[in-house]
Amino acid sequence: MRLVSTRLAATGPSRFLLTARKPLGAMMTRSLKTPFELKTPSKLKAPFELKTPSKLKAPFELKAPSILPPASRPFDRLSASELETLEQAHRADRFHDHCGVFGIHGHDEASHLTYLGLYALQHRGQESCGIVSSNAKEHIAHRAMGLVSDTFGAEILDRLKGRHAIGHVRYSTAGGSMLRNAQPICANTDGGPVSIAHNGNLVNATVIRRELEGRGAIFGSTSDSEVLLHLLARSRERHMEDRFIDAISRVKGAYSIAMLTDDALIAARDPHGFRPLSIGRKDGAYVISSETCALDLIGATHERDVDPGEVVVIRRGRLRSIRPFSREADEHFCIMEYIYFARPDSNLIGHNVYAYRKELGRVLAREHAVGADMVVPVLDSGNAAALGYAEEAGIPYDTALIRNHYVSRSFIEPTQKIRDFKVRVKHNAIRGFLEGKRLVLVDDSIIRGTTLVKIVGMLRAAGAREIHVRISSPPTTGPCHYGIDTPTSDELIAHTHTIEEIRERIGADSLGYLSLDGMRRTAAKELKRGICDGCFSNEYPVEIDTSHSMPQLTLFRAVNEEETER
Numbered sequence: 372m373r374l375v376s377t378r379l380a381a382t383g384p385s386r387f388l389l390t391a392r393k394p395l396g397a398m399m400t401r402s403l404k405t406p407f408e409l410k411t412p413s414k415l416k417a418p419f420e421l422k423t424p425s426k427l428k429a430p431f432e433l434k435a436p437s438i439l440p441p442a443s444r445p446f447d448r449l450s451a452s453e454l455e456t457l458e459q460a461h462r463a464d465r466f467h468d469h470c471g472v473f474g475i476h477g478h479d480e481a482s483h484l485t486y487l488g489l490y491a492l493q494h495r496g497q498e499s500c501g502i503v504s505s506n507a508k509e510h511i512a513h514r515a516m517g518l519v520s521d522t523f524g525a526e527i528l529d530r531l532k533g534r535h536a537i538g539h540v541r542y543s544t545a546g547g548s549m550l551r552n553a554q555p556i557c558a559n560t561d562g563g564p565v566s567i568a569h570n571g572n573l574v575n576a577t578v579i580r581r582e583l584e585g586r587g588a589i590f591g592s593t594s595d596s597e598v599l600l601h602l603l604a605r606s607r608e609r610h611m612e613d614r615f616i617d618a619i620s621r622v623k624g625a626y627s628i629a630m631l632t633d634d635a636l637i638a639a640r641d642p643h644g645f646r647p648l649s650i651g652r653k654d655g656a657y658v659i660s661s662e663t664c665a666l667d668l669i670g671a672t673h674e675r676d677v678d679p680g681e682v683v684v685i686r687r688g689r690l691r692s693i694r695p696f697s698r699e700a701d702e703h704f705c706i707m708e709y710i711y712f713a714r715p716d717s718n719l720i721g722h723n724v725y726a727y728r729k730e731l732g733r734v735l736a737r738e739h740a741v742g743a744d745m746v747v748p749v750l751d752s753g754n755a756a757a758l759g760y761a762e763e764a765g766i767p768y769d770t771a772l773i774r775n776h777y778v779s780r781s782f783i784e785p786t787q788k789i790r791d792f793k794v795r796v797k798h799n800a801i802r803g804f805l806e807g808k809r810l811v812l813v814d815d816s817i818i819r820g821t822t823l824v825k826i827v828g829m830l831r832a833a834g835a836r837e838i839h840v841r842i843s844s845p846p847t848t849g850p851c852h853y854g855i856d857t858p859t860s861d862e863l864i865a866h867t868h869t870i871e872e873i874r875e876r877i878g879a880d881s882l883g884y885l886s887l888d889g890m891r892r893t894a895a896k897e898l899k900r901g902i903c904d905g906c907f908s909n910e911y912p913v914e915i916d917t918s919h920s921m922p923q924l925t926l927f928r929a930v931n932e933e934e935t936e937r
């Protein structure tokens with residue numbers, strides 16, 4: 372039986388009423404006590420999951436568990452609504468990077484190259500994008516909700532005149548339109564126009580914001596990045612780079628920034644170097660980019676990375692390096708960038724992402740060997756680690772799942788009909804190929820676990836005899852405070868379940884995670900740099916003041932704005 376909706380309402384201190392509606396409108400109810408486990412009530416189909424009821428506020432909606440696709444059916448037999456649910460669950464079952472930044476100084480095609488750079492950085496954020504150009508007198512901006520390719524046409528890029536430009540792509544999960552928070556953000560100061568594109572998260576932004584508001588500052592967005600602009604505008608320093616340094620010396624947390632003034636491009640990384648930022652050259656112009664894949668796309672050379680705590684000022688064709696912070700802070704590069712945020716063709720802090728992921732797969736194979744007929748990646752997140760695992764274990768690598776890469780995010784499409792079609796063509800299993808096979812299924816992480824439940828179920832339905840899941844990172848047990856959009860701890864399956872419970876939940880024959888020690892040793896050997904692994908170890912390098920810090924997502928929540936800014 373398929374249920375259209377379910378609702379759980381508190382009817383007393385420890386009593387709940389579950390109401391479910393059938394397709395033709397008939398209702399069924401069931402009383403529940405807390406603490407309870409819903410043991411697949413006879414009229415509901417598993418998988419069915421309730422969170423700790425004491426933490427739920429009544430009345431609340433369950434996440435339509437009854438329409439989650441049963442794990443025993445392949446994708447091509449699911450209904451359109453089941454596929455849509457699956458797609459949404461897959462998106463929710465990942466960490467998300469917040470932003471990518473790009474900048475170019477001294478090129479006749481500045482805005483066009485910035486457009487291409489943002490195109491290459493699209494994986495770092497798909498919710499909004501923007502470009503600001505400088506013609507040495509004023510800044511010209513265009514920001515919009517949506518993808519880079521949907522936002523910028525030739526007419527808009529031609530309007531973004533000037534030899535200098537910065538751009539930004541941003542991710543956010545908060546519902547509705549959030550144009551107000553799109554970047555780069557711009558201001559006219561007494562020192563001239565300033566625009567900022569920021570990747571990261573400032574952990575003391577709320578405290579500074581309250582302080583500034585108490586002194587009369589008016590904020591136009593809920594983004595923590597705007598704090599930087601206010602600090603800069605209020606600085607008593609004379610030169611813009613000194614004002615910028617004044618501003619960043621007040622903030623704590625993660626930032627990789629590209630800032631445009633009337634004549635200069637300024638870039639900086641926080642003293643811990645959480646987020647990447649590279650410097651390139653193209654036709655004599657300087658280029659700044661979150662990842663080197665954007666430099667490759669525009670044909671720029673990769674010169675070096677901006678160092679942790681370094682500020683670079685590019686003006687009149689020259690680059691000046693300033694190191695305003697004493698180097699007492701250790702480097703803490705975000706290891707998640709390597710594990711799955713960054714594009715595999717990027718080089719971060721001097722090491723290729725793809726090669727590093729393969730190495731993690733090799734270490735994983737040594738830590739969790741198992742007899743199997745083939746190693747299968749979860750597409751595309753597990754590709755490189757699966758290859759490393761297969762090479763180390765001497766087991767053939769194969770793809771049992773096919774993913775269509777040319778399908779854009781389904782919710783952007785305007786009609787339900789197109790959405791359903793696009794989700795349907797996105798995944799499929801190769802039937803008749805897995806019959807009786809023992810598989811090692813490799814992915815880079817498990818966040819909520821919902822995706823793996825479906826994939827394991829689909830592979831079993833396609834005939835796999837054994838499925839051994841291997842994860843190329845340690846259990847993800849904590850949220851990120853440094854610029855990555857993460858679920859709360861309670862939503863992380865590794866925070867609330869043991870490894871054996873997770874194995875049971877996802878329906879695998881065995882489950883093995885890369886050890887924290889194995890990950891750290893690999894980082895020390897390959898990267899030779901300090902890393903942040905807070906979401907695995909719960910050891911956070913920059914202290915978080917939880918009494919003042921905003922939840923990550925609320926930093927990006929703003930009033931609805933319907934129109935594209937022009």
Ligand code: SF4
Nearest residue numbers: 705707851903905906
């Ligand atoms: S907590 Fe995790 S996601 Fe956040 S910076 Fe550290 S390693 Fe990266």
